[in-house]
Amino acid sequence: MSFGPATKGVYPIAATPFHPDGALDLDGVDRLTDFYQEAGATGMTILGIMGEAQKLEPEEAAAIARRVIARARVPVVVGASAPGFAAMRRLAREAMEAGAAGVMLAPAPHLRSDEQIAAWFAQAVEAIGPDVPWALQDYPLTLSVILSVPMIARLMAEHPSCVMLKAEDWPGLEKISALRRLQAEGRLRPFSILTANGGLFLDLEHGRGADGAMTGYAFPDMLVELMDLHGKGEKEAAHDLFDAHLPLIRYEQQPGVGLSARKYVLMRRGVIACxxxxxxxxxxxxxxxxxxxxxxxxxxxxxGRAAF
Structure with a gap:
């Protein structure tokens, strides 16, 4: 399935459903997969930070990837970030063999200098294979790694297999504009930019050149509608829709309890059981x-989608 520099639309970051005792709920994984597709998602992203990937056993992560990919009718991007390259290589290989469209890589939190970042990504791409399409996750608020515009441009130049930037720096509007300006000047190759941060700035990011959203707000159907309105040039209608949802978007974006709120809303919507x-x-x-x-x-x- 298509996943490349021209990718547009909404790729919801999927939650991972668990039973009350913490065991993996694979039937819930199926319901979530159907839910995101019925919401009109262009693709799906699984095993990210929102998916609690860091709490999963390797076998569980692989099982989720196989389950979602087998059920999905849209491209599936699999978060393959891991503390070591052996685990990253294993999950990326298993996901791609199962039919994933690509993987997502986030820089290791210990990286500080540009040279450390460049060396780490060179090793990461070698580990997953230079033919595997991947998205670069820029999330300094959680990962504590600063990817400057020149650093992102360098990574894009050095790794043609990187087809997307998941932009979730904050504030990040000027960064999006700077990257698009370099592309317009012919100094940077094309790549997709999907934005995150719970959708907090999605009302403005389209105007800066974002191609869509890759975030986990519990109303992905609203995100799809919002991007459609932007695409049709109905700017005021898009802002009105966004404004109605902003209080809940803000609540879900709280550090710590935000994921709990998001999963609670998904449960209230009847998507997950717990x-x-x-x-x-x-x-x-x-x-x-x-x-x-x-x-x-x-x-x-x-x-009316909030009237359960």
């Missing part, structure tokens, strides 16, 4: 659940 995170992971307090319920009721006044 909103538990695998430990360590904070559950939502009764007060937080009441706040999310309040936001959903307010949202339902403007968007």
């Amino acid at each position: 909103d538990v995170q695998r430990r360590p992971g904070p559950p939502l307090s009764a007060a937080a659940r009441a706040e999310v319920d309040h936001l959903l009721r307010r949202l339902a006044r403007k968007d």
